[in-house]
Amino acid sequence: MELMAGEVSFAATPFAPLCRRAGEGRSGAVHKFFNGLAREAEKPDFAQAGMTRRVCAEAALSLPKSALSALERLFDGFGCFDREGQLRQFRLAAAELERLSGELSRQMEGRCRTCEVLGLTAGTAVLVMVL
Amino acid sequence: MDKRLEPVPELFPEPVRAAVRELLAVQGDRVEELRLRAGCRAGWVTAGREIYLGGPNLPLVTADLLSEVVRRASGYAVYAVQEQLRKGYLILPGGHRLGLCGTAAVEEGHVKTIRGYQALALRLAGERTGCADPVISFVRSCPSSTLILGPPGAGKTTVLRDLVRQSSDRLGRRVGMVDERGELAACRDGLPQLNVGRYTDVLTGFPKAEGIELLLRTMAPEWIALDEITAAEDVEAIDRAAYCGVRFFATAHAACVADLSGRPVYRRLLENRIFENVALIRPDRSIVCERMDDGLQQAGRSGIDSGCLALDRLSCRFASAPDP
Numbered sequence: 312m313e314l315m316a317g318e319v320s321f322a323a324t325p326f327a328p329l330c331r332r333a334g335e336g337r338s339g340a341v342h343k344f345f346n347g348l349a350r351e352a353e354k355p356d357f358a359q360a361g362m363t364r365r366v367c368a369e370a371a372l373s374l375p376k377s378a379l380s381a382l383e384r385l386f387d388g389f390g391c392f393d394r395e396g397q398l399r400q401f402r403l404a405a406a407e408l409e410r411l412s413g414e415l416s417r418q419m420e421g422r423c424r425t426c427e428v429l430g431l432t433a434g435t436a437v438l439v440m441v442l
Numbered sequence: 443m444d445k446r447l448e449p450v451p452e453l454f455p456e457p458v459r460a461a462v463r464e465l466l467a468v469q470g471d472r473v474e475e476l477r478l479r480a481g482c483r484a485g486w487v488t489a490g491r492e493i494y495l496g497g498p499n500l501p502l503v504t505a506d507l508l509s510e511v512v513r514r515a516s517g518y519a520v521y522a523v524q525e526q527l528r529k530g531y532l533i534l535p536g537g538h539r540l541g542l543c544g545t546a547a548v549e550e551g552h553v554k555t556i557r558g559y560q561a562l563a564l565r566l567a568g569e570r571t572g573c574a575d576p577v578i579s580f581v582r583s584c585p586s587s588t589l590i591l592g593p594p595g596a597g598k599t600t601v602l603r604d605l606v607r608q609s610s611d612r613l614g615r616r617v618g619m620v621d622e623r624g625e626l627a628a629c630r631d632g633l634p635q636l637n638v639g640r641y642t643d644v645l646t647g648f649p650k651a652e653g654i655e656l657l658l659r660t661m662a663p664e665w666i667a668l669d670e671i672t673a674a675e676d677v678e679a680i681d682r683a684a685y686c687g688v689r690f691f692a693t694a695h696a697a698c699v700a701d702l703s704g705r706p707v708y709r710r711l712l713e714n715r716i717f718e719n720v721a722l723i724r725p726d727r728s729i730v731c732e733r734m735d736d737g738l739q740q741a742g743r744s745g746i747d748s749g750c751l752a753l754d755r756l757s758c759r760f761a762s763a764p765d766p
Contacts, residue, residue, distance in 0.1 A: 325517035352518055355452055355459075359518065390519040393555070397521045 312408070316401040319394065326390050327352040343370035348386060363387050375415070381407040443467045446536040446567065446635065450476075453514045453534070453564075455507065458484060461496030474595075476564040478503045478511070490595070508544075508559035515540050520555075527555045537567035537628025537636050567628060569636055573597070573729075574604035577721045578612065580731035581605075587690040587716055589734075591698065592723030598693040599625055599669055601723060603636060605691055606667045610639020617642045617691075618663030620653030626669055642667075651679035658683055667691040677710050684716045698722060699734065 315333050318324040324332065327349045334345030347366035351357060363383045367374065374382070385404040392400060443466050451463040465486060466473060475487035476495070484495040484503050515532045516523045526532050532540040543561040546553045581588055588605070592598045603626050609615045619642055621627050627634035627644045634644060643661045645653045650668050657663050671677060671694050680690060694702060699720060702708040711717060715734070722730045 319521055323519070323522040325519040325522045327517065329519075356455065357514075357518065390513075390516070390521065392520060393524050394521040 312401055312405045316398055316405075319397050319401070323394070340370045340372040344372050359387055359389070361387070375411065378408060378411050381411070444470050446538075446569075449535045450538065450564070450566070453511050453540075455510055457500060458496075458503075458507065461500055465495060471568075473566055474568075475566065477561070478508060478564075479561040480505045480508060480559070505559065508562055511562060512540075512542065512559060524555060528553055530556060531623070533624040533628070534564075535628070535630055535635070537625055539565045539567070539623070539625055541565065567625065567636060568600055570597075570600050570604060571607075571637075572604065574601050574608055576729045576731055577601065577605050578608040580719060580721070581609070582613070584719055584733060585689070586718035587684065587692075588719040588721060589711075589717040590691070590693040590721045590723065591696045591702070592693075593697055593725070594695060596723040596725070597727060598695075598723060601721070601729065602626065602667060602669060602691060602693050603638060606642055606665075607637050607639040609665060609691070610641040614641065615664045616662065617665045617667055618657035618661050619644045619667045620648055620650050620657065621646045622648060622650055622653070622669070626667070650676040654679040654683050658686055658688065663688060665689050665691060669693050670695070671711075672707070674707055677707055680716060681710060681714060684714070690717065692717070 315329055318329050318332060330345045330349035330352065334342045334349070337345065344366055347370050348362065351362050351366060363386045364379065367379060367382075381404050385400055388400070390397070443463075447466045447470050450466060451459045454462055461484070462476065469488070472488045473486050474489075477485040477487060477492060480503055482503055484500065485492045486495050487493075512532070515534055516527075520527070523532055527542070530542050532542070534540060541563040542556050542559060543563075544556040544559040547555045547557050577588065577590070590598050590601055590605070606617050606619060606626070610617050617639060619626055619638060621629070621644050624646050626636070627638045627642075627646065628636050629644055629646045634642075638644065643657070643663065645656060648656065650671070650673075654666060654668075657666055666683065666688055668676070668680075668690065669692070671680070671692050680692070684690070694708065696702045696708075699712075699722075703712055712734070718734055720732055720734050722732075724730065
């Protein structure tokens with residue numbers, strides 16, 4: 312997100328090369344996602360509405376609903392704003408994704424603790440049975 | 443279809459795209475402009491005449507179509523072209539220029555952008571190899587700064603481009619080009635899409651005054667080429683650079699030297715005799731080259747209304763009529 316914001320801010324890079332630049336150095340579904348966005352923008356009849364969802368599906372990028380919505384808000388309307396507006400969109404998307412990432416981390420932590428407790432209980436039960 | 447014209451049909455949605463593709467495939471080198479106006483039939487311009495595009499079944503142009511063309515032309519990135527939009531044009535791959543007409547969005551008294559497009563004019567860039575032959579012959583015999591004059595649409599940019607190319611390739615001169623609007627060389631990813639010669643260094647997107655300073659500091663040009671001198675700061679920068687021994691090729695909107703002398707912006711150029719050669723493109727596309735000597739400057743200063751130079755005082759005259 313920071314890379315893309317930088318490219319827009321300092322080099323005014325258009326949408327397709329911007330996506331390709333964002334995909335460089337990434338691998339797997341993330342690389343396919345950004346390359347997919349660039350390919351969509353280069354089509355003769357580029358339909359921006361619904362593009363993010365289509366490309367996510369093609370790249371087999373599995374995201375929670377709320378994260379997908381945040382990306383849709385950013386990419387489905389990309390390029391319709393002036394520079395300040397576009398950077399604001401980046402900041403909003405980055406803030407939303409960070410918030411979601413924090414939530415997921417907390418959920419993961421909770422699940423890890425639950426698994427730990429279950430594991431200990433199961434282990435103790437087995438020990439008791441053996442003894 | 444010429445390779446430079448290939449991106450042009452992709453700017454339009456169907457069915458206009460098919461009509462444009464067919465037109466360019468059949469009449470590519472005759473097409474000067476494509477014209478779209480909301481509520482009217484699309485048209486194309488050749489030899490100054492406008493002709494309807496496609497058959498009567500082609501739908502009328504709508505405001506949505508105009509918006510879509512601008513979106514495609516901007517690469518779906520308004521932020522990348524906002525400065526161009528503010529000035530009312532977009533430069534496209536291939537060096538073509540899309541002129542925009544619509545409603546100004548004004549902020550604090552300045553135009554921020556254009557919205558609600560009413561009309562678009564797509565001027566196709568053309569390379570006419572050899573159209574500057576009379577000018578280059580003149581410059582060889584009188585190697586001084588040369589100003590190309592003509593009314594809008596006369597072909598000044600086309601002649602300037604060929605002049606730069608020939609100076610570079612035939613005369614081996616090192617030319618620095620300030621291509622403020624990207625129309626001269628149409629550089630894309632560093633590669634000029636139009637032939638400007640092998641010894642030509644191109645600055646794209648720079649304001650002319652800044653570009654001249656940069657070229658002088660870093661590229662040691664023998665000649666500097668500029669398109670459309672319109673602002674006082676451009677004239678100042680040219681004046682300063684001329685004292686460094688650099689010579690110029692430039693263009694200006696004017697029917698003749700008398701036209702120029704009536705405008706305060708150009709008076710300094712005429713008084714300081716920075717441009718000693720003038721190449722005048724006439725409405726029939728013939729080119730007349732002459733020295734801007736004291737007598738001609740006098741004619742310019744006194745604002746002779748004949749609409750042209752005192753032809754009997756020409757020291758040298760060439761005429762060439764490129765294909766319309």
